[in-house]
Amino acid sequence: MINRPIYLDNHATTPVDKRVLTAMMPYFTEYFGNPSSNAHIYGWESEAAVKQARNIIAEAINAEETEIIFTSGATEANNLAIKGVAEAYFTKGKHIITLQTEHNAVIEPCQYLETLGFDVTFLPVEKNGLLDLNLLTKTIRPDTILVSVMTANNEIGVIQDISKIGAICHENEILFHTDCAQAIGKITLDVKKMNVDLMSLTAHKIYGMKGIGALYIRRKNPRVKLASQIQGGGQERGFRSGTLCTPQIVGFAEAVKIALLELDSENKRQQELRDYLWQQLSTLEGIYLNGDLFQRLSGNLNISVDGVDGSALLLALQSVVAVSSGSACSSTSTKPSHVLKALGHPDSLAKASLRFGIGRFNTKEEIETVAQFTIKAINNLRHARI
Numbered sequence: 001m002i003n004r005p006i007y008l009d010n011h012a013t014t015p016v017d018k019r020v021l022t023a024m025m026p027y028f029t030e031y032f033g034n035p036s037s038n039a040h041i042y043g044w045e046s047e048a049a050v051k052q053a054r055n056i057i058a059e060a061i062n063a064e065e066t067e068i069i070f071t072s073g074a075t076e077a078n079n080l081a082i083k084g085v086a087e088a089y090f091t092k093g094k095h096i097i098t099l100q101t102e103h104n105a106v107i108e109p110c111q112y113l114e115t116l117g118f119d120v121t122f123l124p125v126e127k128n129g130l131l132d133l134n135l136l137t138k139t140i141r142p143d144t145i146l147v148s149v150m151t152a153n154n155e156i157g158v159i160q161d162i163s164k165i166g167a168i169c170h171e172n173e174i175l176f177h178t179d180c181a182q183a184i185g186k187i188t189l190d191v192k193k194m195n196v197d198l199m200s201l202t203a204h205k206i207y208g209m210k211g212i213g214a215l216y217i218r219r220k221n222p223r224v225k226l227a228s229q230i231q232g233g234g235q236e237r238g239f240r241s242g243t244l245c246t247p248q249i250v251g252f253a254e255a256v257k258i259a260l261l262e263l264d265s266e267n268k269r270q271q272e273l274r275d276y277l278w279q280q281l282s283t284l285e286g287i288y289l290n291g292d293l294f295q296r297l298s299g300n301l302n303i304s305v306d307g308v309d310g311s312a313l314l315l316a317l318q319s320v321v322a323v324s325s326g327s328a329c330s331s332t333s334t335k336p337s338h339v340l341k342a343l344g345h346p347d348s349l350a351k352a353s354l355r356f357g358i359g360r361f362n363t364k365e366e367i368e369t370v371a372q373f374t375i376k377a378i379n380n381l382r383h384a385r386i
């Protein structure tokens, strides 16, 4: 087999952990029943497996089992949360607040709502990627119905002060949604402590399968109303119709369980690797760290490189390391990432940026290779320009 590059794009997706795959296997061929079939054992077996998985996921965020709705991933969960609230609460108000640095799965639904007459404020962030809480307070209006702020950013890894943001929302009786696609399994989540009403989750960033995620919907203090976006058989308490995918759901729960068991040790290990990488790369001139160094995911390093072309740098690296530049979802375009732009970088800097996403299966040896090779590639490109 040819040598494939070292995978350092774990914010885009992760491989399925073999332990997760093992947990999923029986539910493809043996326990294949429809969890909604309540007349026979095939259905009961699947229903029991889904119930257990739902419990594990609920417990992981300190929620109740009935507050978890399975979706196809965080994109769908974000869409359901944002459009669902807009449709259910528009008589109360039509103002929504979010950040310029959100994932497109939040930004696009908000822009869609603008075309329907909603008023959305896309707040800027500070230079380190964090939201200024005073700015949030000042932006709240009597007709604000929803605030959506991601917990951990998928590009620069910064972790927002979610419990304080949630407290501000609740003081003002505004619903609070947070996209936790990058946060689940990497930092401790607690919907009660975080004052969160809606939380989007996904499995494939934590070694589960692609195509499965969940939305937490608070049922008490306040009880959140949502307009469903997919109608049909009435599964998931009517919030999201469609036959449940038992293997993916079982795998999602297994992935969460493993991630929480290994949370402390993995955070420590990945942070050591990340800090080593940054220490090595920052020996070069003209290298800038994007996002707060301390309030960030342990496996994330995002840098801007002065004096080199972003796509040339990716090209130079691609045989050795798989990383992404700008936003993973738009890495084929040469547009600078909207997240880096929001940090106030000039376009050229925002273009020549690299996101290293360290994950569970990366080793010290790999990071050493990547550090050496990246330094060499940057030096080569810089000298070629003169």
Ligand SMILES: *Cc1c(COP(=O)(O)O)cnc(C)c1O
Pocket: 011, 012, 072, 073, 074, 075, 076, 103, 105, 150, 152, 153, 154, 179, 180, 181, 182, 201, 202, 203, 204, 205, 211, 212, 213
């Ligand atoms: C990956 C990601 C998403 C999209 O999740 P899917 O499960 O792939 O739909 C949304 N938000 C953030 C922050 C992400 O990192």
